[in-house]
Amino acid sequence: MNSEGSSVYPYLLGPHLIRLTGLLAVVLLPLWFNPWADVAFEPAKIALFLLLVLLAGSIALPTWLRKPDALAAPPRALRRWLSAYLAIIAAATFASVDPPASLWGTPNNLHGALVLAAGPLFALLLLLSWRTLAARQRQVTALILGSVPVTLYGLIQALGLDPLSWTTDAISPVLSTLGRSNFLGAYLALIIPFTLARLWEPLPSGLTLPAARWRTGVVLALQVTCLLLTQARGAWLGATVAVAACLGLLAYRWRDRRLALAALLVCLLGGAWLLLMNRVSLVRQPTAASASAPFVELRLASTATRLLIWRTSAGLIGPRWLLGYGPATFTPVFKPNSPAELTSWQDSAIVTDPHNLVLDQWLTLGLAGLLALVATVVTFYRLTWRGLLSTADRPAHARSAAALAAVTGFLVQAQFNPNVIVTLAIFWIAMMLGVAEGHS
16 A cells, blocks of 8 residues: 555655646736735745746655656756756855855845756746646646736726835836836746747647637737837837747747748837837826936936946956855845946935846855856757757747747847846746747
8 A cells, every 4th residue: 555655656646746836837827926025026936936946856756756756857958957056046046245145135135046057946946847748738838828817907007007015116007926027027038938839739628729819819919019118229129029930030030031021010010110119108107207307308217227236246247256256145246346337216226236137146145157058058048959950849839939938038138137036947947948848
């Protein structure tokens, strides 16, 4: 009796439960917040994510110890570079200017070493548990369905019908359950390519292909509308690149001129709207923002502030270029060097991030961490590209193109925005979905 139970557990329950944590993460994490807390969004989301990572790890370890082949083996190159990245996180924490803060995070920056390592570890555990195509399809379905209540709440906010009162200094009041309009935009830029790809991937739902495409089209329209209403320029640029990349990749693989023209049209229309976003507002500005300056001036001030933060952050690299200053140390390092010209809405805010992924990784983990992350991303592109080319299955092409496009869109928008736990977690999951397509 005990012997039979111990053999059933790793084969059936272990991988299933790990996959369940992945489904819960992409559905609950974007929605999770604590309206009674002073900081309602990021701390609650990080606590939930770490709990899910702990659950997945506590399931995976005994599963692997009892029956190692119950979990799939990751590609060797990915395992090598992820291990290097995690080791550099540990080394940068040990060599940090404030090791305890780097390990646990601070009240102003909760992204300590544990949070930085949790994203890739969690996504790797999901990759090990995705032994079938159906498991990966369920993960993508959860990603898409999880965005529906998020977008609906955003539309409610755009209409001024939100029963909750949020204070934000962003350019748009449409923050949904992500905490800020640019965070919401970054999240949607990651999800939209997966939704778009579903137009070419019929699922066993009992619906005819036209009916399934109509349903997918409605969700896609909700996502794009909500993204427009966030007025987040970096996210819009990332989504434009992602959609154009998805269409372009499929056009290349299928030799389809209509898709190539659609990709070109997305670039033209997306670029034109990006220019207009500096002057045209689709929603009423939040009270905190509208009281400080007119819309156009706020746009100019936001751009000038980012340039100042980038310039100052770049100047801080030199003294600790190899391993950086350590996780969660940006604020105390930046504050003494903050330029006197920083005279926009950021005056009263604490700058916790350089608003650029490359600068963030270099300052946090040094050149070593940045190169390890680049190598991991390059490995993802290589494996997923191989999956795109090595099969004749059109739905598989769509899945690979979606993963490539989503990661590319994230990397584009991340050069202009801080990263939050929702976008970081989905970024790592998107990478593993692409690797799984190539590896399979």
